[in-house]
Amino acid sequence: MYKVFILSVLLMGCKGKDSKEVEKGKVVFNQALADELERMVEVDQIAAYIPQGKYKELSSEAWNAFKDSVFTTHQKRLSQIFEKHGFVGFDLAGENGSRDFWLMVQHSDHVPGFQKEVLDQMKVEVDKGNASPSNYGLLVDRVRLNTGRPQIYGTQVDYNWELCQAFPKTLEDSLNVNQRREAIGLKPLEEYLNQMSEMHFEINKEMFLKKGIKGPKLYKTVKN
Incomplete structure (x- = not known):
């Protein structure tokens, strides 16, 4: 399941980006963040799919409570990451890490305002070749539907x-x-x-x- 402005512009464009992660004008790859996002998305995919394994034993109420808990907890952590780094691009966490961040934002439907914030910053990274255009399109559609507008790519x-x-x-x-x-x-x-x-x-x-x-x-x- 799961593709450089000058330094001053980069720092201005990303909310609260940690200066320690910028070295000689380039964002330093953050392995710890990539690993964390990978662990998070493993749980995300369990919650996003139909119940499997031990989760089949849960009642529908318990399963829905589990899903809500996963998506809510993850969104809070994603918000912290976004506040520090802006949209997680290829340079910061690799293509997989960037995809993992985006995918969990996709599942943050309970906070469309947050999705829209991420979408705006993701466009900046897409234009720099630092994020996936096709994934951007999926988030565009998600945000539009979640804010009462028709989608434009038909992904939902x-x-x-x-x-x-x-x-x-x-x-x-x-x-x-x-x-x-x-x-x-x-x-x-x-x-x-x-x-x-x-x-x-x-x-x-x-x-x-x-x-x-x-x-x-x-x-x-x-x-x-």
């Missing part, structure tokens, strides 16, 4: 449970969505929706088979 989906087919949540200018997606390195929307539909089927396969649905309903693509 819902499902038709009668057909096992993914479809984009409220989308702006759907006719030109694939041009926008291509500009940030995302595959065509139809391919993405088919991938999400296939994952949805595999996750809920037992239930769909009982309903007589033997596979997801896929969209036509250029490859089809």
